[in-house]
Amino acid sequence: MKIAVASGKGGTGKTSVTVNIALSLGKVQVLDCDVEEPNVHILLRPTDEGTFPVKLLVPKILEEKCDYCGECARFCQFNALFVAGETAMVFPELCHSCGGCSIVCPRDAIIEEPRNIGRVVKGSAGDIDLIYGEINVGEALAVPVIAAVKDHIDEGSTIIIDSAPGCACPLVETVHGVDFCLLVTEPTPFGLHDLQVAVEVVRILNIPMGVVVNFAGIGDREVYDFCEEQDIPVIMEIPFDRRIAELYSKGIPFVEAMPEWRQRFRDLVGLIGEEVEK
Amino acid sequence: MRKMTILSGKGGTGKTTITASLAVLSSEAVLADCDVDASNLHLLLKPKVKETIEFKGLNLAVIDPEKCIQCGLCEEKCRFDAINDFVVDSIHCEGCKVCVQICPVQAIDFVERVCGHAYISETRYGPLSHARLIPGMENSGKLVTLVRQNAKKLAEEGGHELVLVDGPPGIGCPVIASLADIDKGLVVVEPTLSGIHDLERALELLEHFKVEPLVCVNKKDLNEENTEAIERFCSEKEIDVVGLVPFDPVVTEAMVAGKPVVDYAPDSPSSRAIGEMWETVKSHLGI
Numbered sequence: 274m275k276i277a278v279a280s281g282k283g284g285t286g287k288t289s290v291t292v293n294i295a296l297s298l299g300k301v302q303v304l305d306c307d308v309e310e311p312n313v314h315i316l317l318r319p320t321d322e323g324t325f326p327v328k329l330l331v332p333k334i335l336e337e338k339c340d341y342c343g344e345c346a347r348f349c350q351f352n353a354l355f356v357a358g359e360t361a362m363v364f365p366e367l368c369h370s371c372g373g374c375s376i377v378c379p380r381d382a383i384i385e386e387p388r389n390i391g392r393v394v395k396g397s398a399g400d401i402d403l404i405y406g407e408i409n410v411g412e413a414l415a416v417p418v419i420a421a422v423k424d425h426i427d428e429g430s431t432i433i434i435d436s437a438p439g440c441a442c443p444l445v446e447t448v449h450g451v452d453f454c455l456l457v458t459e460p461t462p463f464g465l466h467d468l469q470v471a472v473e474v475v476r477i478l479n480i481p482m483g484v485v486v487n488f489a490g491i492g493d494r495e496v497y498d499f500c501e502e503q504d505i506p507v508i509m510e511i512p513f514d515r516r517i518a519e520l521y522s523k524g525i526p527f528v529e530a531m532p533e534w535r536q537r538f539r540d541l542v543g544l545i546g547e548e549v550e551k
Numbered sequence: 552m553r554k555m556t557i558l559s560g561k562g563g564t565g566k567t568t569i570t571a572s573l574a575v576l577s578s579e580a581v582l583a584d585c586d587v588d589a590s591n592l593h594l595l596l597k598p599k600v601k602e603t604i605e606f607k608g609l610n611l612a613v614i615d616p617e618k619c620i621q622c623g624l625c626e627e628k629c630r631f632d633a634i635n636d637f638v639v640d641s642i643h644c645e646g647c648k649v650c651v652q653i654c655p656v657q658a659i660d661f662v663e664r665v666c667g668h669a670y671i672s673e674t675r676y677g678p679l680s681h682a683r684l685i686p687g688m689e690n691s692g693k694l695v696t697l698v699r700q701n702a703k704k705l706a707e708e709g710g711h712e713l714v715l716v717d718g719p720p721g722i723g724c725p726v727i728a729s730l731a732d733i734d735k736g737l738v739v740v741e742p743t744l745s746g747i748h749d750l751e752r753a754l755e756l757l758e759h760f761k762v763e764p765l766v767c768v769n770k771k772d773l774n775e776e777n778t779e780a781i782e783r784f785c786s787e788k789e790i791d792v793v794g795l796v797p798f799d800p801v802v803t804e805a806m807v808a809g810k811p812v813v814d815y816a817p818d819s820p821s822s823r824a825i826g827e828m829w830e831t832v833k834s835h836l837g838i
Contacts, residue, residue, distance in 0.1 A: 282591075284561060285563060285587040308562050308723075309721035350610070350647055370649060372630060377652060410720070410722060410756050411756065436563040437721060438589060438717065438720050439725075440561075441722070444687075461806050463591045463806060466594060467589040470686050471589075492806070519773065519774060523777075
């Protein structure tokens, strides 16, 4: 079973929920798909077992063949090529690697070369396998790095996937193909607004979902009202507790200091299993 | 005109709370919410929308089943796995046009798609440029650029000397778009190990794009040791920590009331700390 842990709003506790589920279950594979700011490894402290570069094919113009006709630049939907006079330029950071320019070039003057945009790191912490992606600073495209992380999925195991915040392409790429999406939110107007946005995406993708209300006790009841109206189960509440926040600040998953939570996280996964069966 | 983006790397550190409060304190700024896929600034500033602009992102490929001869070439050449069984999956289509180009029977149309809306609004605290990406859509970077450009135009037209930009989390495409043509980047960090990790990457990003960094530690008393570590780290890098804001439950109360905290509870510890920070930020901005 593949469970994605997502949220529209950042800082609601996705990573904390991911790590605490993983530690409570044991023998799971954890993927950190928040490749802009991966944090799971800070809490799990894995041993490094290998790093794999993530490369994207980008065009290279062969000056000796190019006659500066400009077909490639006119075709490129991402403005990654520029041709004027006797100059042809590639802006690799804008390239989405569709391969279109090399197809349309009438003189076969464009070849593609791999360019490093990030890396995937594999490691393990006890019986948990962790795979996380990291985009190079200054690179714009998170999606190919997320896809590279997901290439390491071991279909046989239980897989917990930590997503980036937001509701755009990184979320879509992360939750694509999972069995269940756990949306972590906080009971505040910001939490509600961003939950509504995330729910829209998960609905479009037709993935079963449930909500974890973190920092329960602060704010108001609107998140609960929304979940009831929308018929989305609130399957866990984690209270606002200064002790949990202080543990997190030191990089300690709270199930390690509060072991009574382990069973609750195991029950949570049991509930998710039932929801998926439906 | 001076322009400052409030960013964080890690989400949920208090960017919007800080931006809204600085908006109140500056009373003169044009405001921009560049977190177009999970925008929150409007929940505190309560804008009256004056103008709505349709935002078209990249086009979408659509296969005409009447013309399609099911040769499978498009599926083979699409690098985004967006074509299955001769149907384009609109969620995965990047709008690259390769399939349209290579289809031997011209069975693929390339249609415009609305990816979101940009808004020009009025708030109690000044004009606001903001937007909403349709959930799941691509191209948030381009919409961010539109929001930023709209804010600049508002500032020019209204003679405002400051633009305050609420940035998205992360360090990828939308964040990069929110940093173009910006003087200062105020990074809001929480004193947690994850926060410190993400701060380092956010500062590297600012350095990469040559935007001058400032740092604000929010909820500084959550872990005083980490706060000191952040201050030491910044001082080694000669980066000014301009604000130290304490954890304060009134921040959530203000959010529920739909008001910037410095407006809702001006004498609260968090409001006082943000007020002090604003004085320092002003001197950095030279205003």
